[in-house]
């Protein structure tokens with residue numbers, strides 16, 4: 230398997246799940262500005278939108294979209310128990326993957342992370358995001374994970390919550406989310422993925438500064 234990723238972006242959720250499942254994979258870094266890999270390949274030849282993650286599976290198929298890739302990793306490694314097997318549990322998983330992808334990742338964090346977003350878009354995202362975080366806070370109160378056990382949705386959520394470090398979303402206002410985030414960051418697969426990608430992220434920032 231080959232995972233196209235950019236450091237500390239949403240693709241880190243897939244790396245976490247591959248570590249959880251003990252899968253040997255090749256990690257191909259994509260520069261989010263140039264859309265090129267270190268080998269100089271134009272990533273848009275792999276995914277025309279230039280969005281990570283993209284996963285090339287063993288049979289050569291390219292899968293895109295976090296929700297699809299994460300469930301593919303879970304389904305192809307059932308022993309890792311990263312997704313419920315029953316249809317009711319799977320629907321709940323799907324519910325949380327959609328919530329994270331649409332309400333948090335895209336609606337809340339993307340305008341905050343995008344240097345080109347107008348100020349009004351950031352204020353709007355922050356204001357709307359409050360009710361989403363309140364909702365998540367209520368759900369996580371008294372719970373260890375989003376579902377009954379660790380799942381691919383937790384890998385996605387912790388990845389997205391990391392972006393609070395570089396945006397005005399202050400998790401102190403949501404103690405259950407804050408505690409969940411701090412707890413999950415100590416999970417070995419997550420700590421390893423974060424430490425590795427942080428080094429790559431710092432190198433990426435340096436590269437961008439030099440080329441500016």
Ligand SMILES: N[C@@H](CCC(=O)N[C@@H](CS)C(=O)NCC(=O)O)C(=O)O
Pocket residue numbers: 235238239240261278279280281282293294295296330
């Ligand atoms: N709907 C896509 C969104 C993926 C996405 O937004 N990826 C970001 C990184 S977190 C990206 O590649 N951004 C680069 C860009 O917007 O050009 C998914 O869920 O996989």
